[in-house]
Amino acid sequence: MTSTTVPVQPRTSIGKFLVQGGTTIALLALIVFFFAMRPDVFLTFTNVRNILFQVSILAIVAGAQTLVMVVGDFDLSLAATSSLSGAVVASLMLGGMPLAPAILIGLIVGLLIGIGNGLLVAYLNLSAFVATLATMTSVIGLAYLVTQGTTLFNLPPGFNALGQGRLLNVPLPVYIAILIGVILWAVLRFTTTGRKWYAIGGNVEVSRLSGINVRRGRLMAFAAAGLISAIAGILLAARLGSGSAVQGSDNLLFSVAAVFLGMTVIKSGQANLVGTMVGVAIIGVMSNGLNILGVNSYVQQVVTGLIIIAAVTLSSLKTRER
C-alpha cells in the first residue's frame, strides 16, 4: 500500500530553515537591498508597521487560500467573497443593525459561499477552477446589488476602530492577521483535520482508501476559507471606513502568488502557512520598498512578477541540486 505524502516539517534550526528555500533568500535579499538603499527609513518602526498594516488583510486572504490549496484545489472567489461580506456588514449597519449581529451575518455570508464552493467541488465534482470562477462572478454581482454600485460609508466609529484602531501603536488588523495565521498554522500542523487535508492534497485516492472522508475534508477546507475571507473583507471595510463591491479585488491574485511562493519554502513543495506568510512578506516588502524608492507603479508591476519568477526558479534549482 502506498503511503500518503503528509509533509512532516523537518526539525531544523531556525538558521537552516531560513536558508532552505530560494523564496526566503529572496525575502532577505529584498530587505537587505531596500535597507541599503534607504537605511534611514526602511527598517524604522514606522515603516515596518506600515508594511505590516498594508499586508495584514492580504495575509488573512492568503491564509484562506492556503487551506484550499493544501487540499489540492484553489478558490478564485475568495477576494469577491471578502468584498461581499464587507459590503453586507456595511449595508446592514447603515440600515441600523447593531455591530455584532451585522458582523455575524457578514461572517455567515462568507461561510455559506465557502460551503457552496465546497459542495460544487467535493460533491458535484466540478473543477475548482470552473466552480469558483462561476461563484466569483455571481458573488461580484451580489456585491453590486448590495451596494447598488456605490461606496457605502459613514460606518459606526466602533466598527471603523476594528480596522483603524491601534494597540501599543500597532494597528489592530496586524494582531488579527497574526492571530489567524497562528491558528491556521496550528490547525494544519497539529490537528487531525490538518493532517487529513494534507493527505487529501497529497493523493486523493490513497486518502480515500485510508478511510479519510475526502469529500467532507474538501468541503471543510472551502468552508473555512470562505469564513476567513469574510473576516478579511470585514476588516478591510473597517480599515477603509467604507464598503464597495470591488474593494480588495487585487487580493485574489496576490494571495495565489503568496501561496505559490510559499510552496517553495518547504522541501515537499506543498502549500504551507509559514511559506505563505513569507510570500505575503515578499509582496509587501517589495511594494513598500519600491514606493519608498519612488519607482513607477507600472515598473513595480513588472518587477513584482519577475521577483516571483526569480524566487521560484532559485528554489527549483536548489531542489534539482538535491
Next chain:
Amino acid sequence: MRRRTTAFAAIVAVAAMALAGCSSSGGGGGDTGGGSGSDDPFKVIAFTSGNQTPIGAWWVKAVQAKADENGWDLTMIQGDFDFQKMNPQVESAIGQGADAIFDGFTDYASIGSIITAAKDADIPIFAMDSGTEATDGFVVNITTNQQKLVDSTLGALDESLGGLKGKNIMVIGHDPHPGIRLRASLAEKDLKAAGAVIAGGEIQKVKSPATGRTEALAIVADYLTAHPDGLDAVWVGWDDAALGASKAIDEAGSDAKVTGSDATSEAIAAIQAGGSFLATINQPWPEVLDTVTDDIIAFQKDGTMPKENFIAVDTTLVDKDNAADITPSDKL
C-alpha cells in the same frame, strides 16, 4: 446520403431567406427617424461601459426615463467595462436598425468598431463624456472642461497653502481613464509652471480603479514614511483615490491637503468634516444629459444636427463653503 444533402440544402435555403428577410426589414439606420415622418417609434440604442459606477448607474436610469418621456423605442446595453462583450452587442443592435445612438461615459478609443458600424449604417452617435477631444465619430460629445477643472482645484490648493511655489505636491492619476489622464497631466504641467515640486518626480499612477483607494493610501503612506515633512498637498484625479490619500495623510498626522474630483457623497462628507480633504469638483451631468437629449430630440424632429461636435462645459469647485448645497454625484 442524398436525402441528408437535400435536407441540409433546404435548411440552408430557409435560413438564408430568413436572414434576408431580417436584413431587409430592419437593416440600415436612420430610416424611421431624423425627421422622416414615419409612424414607427424613434429607435435609440444607448450604451455605457460604466454602468457599474455610481454615475453610470444613474445614467442608465436617467436615459430610460428620458426615453419614456419622449416615446423612444430604447435598447439599453450595459457593458460592465467589458468591451469584448459590449461592442458586439451594440453592433448587433445597429444591424437591426436604429435612428440614433447614445453613448454614455465610454471613450471613443474603445468603441472603434461601433463607430464604424454606425457610420456604415448612417446612424448618428450622440455622446456625453466619451472622450476629451473632438472626433468625427460623434455628432456631438459633451464633456467637462478639464483645464478649468484643474484651474479650480489648483486654485484651492494655492489659496490653502499660501502659494504653490516651492511646495511639494503629489499628483495621482490613472492612465486608462482619458479624462483622469488628461487632467492629471494638465495638473502636473501647471504645478511645474507655478514652481511647485512634483512629489515622487512624476505622476503617481494607480493601476486599477477598483483598488484606487488602497493603492493611493499605500503610495501616500509610504511616501510620507520616507519623507515625513515632504508633502504639502496631493492632487488626485478622482475622489475614491483622493479618499485613500486623505486617510494616509490623516493617519500620518501630516498637514498636507488633498483635492479630488467627482463630488461623491463620501468626498463631500470628508470636506465638511474639515480634515485633509480640501475640495473636489462637481461635474454637471444632469444638465449635460438634458442638452444631449435636446440634441437627439431636434434630430428626431427634423434631422437637425448639433452645431458643434465637441463641447466642454464648466465645473463647480466644491469646498467647505458650498459642500452642503451640492447634490453628490452618487445621489443623482
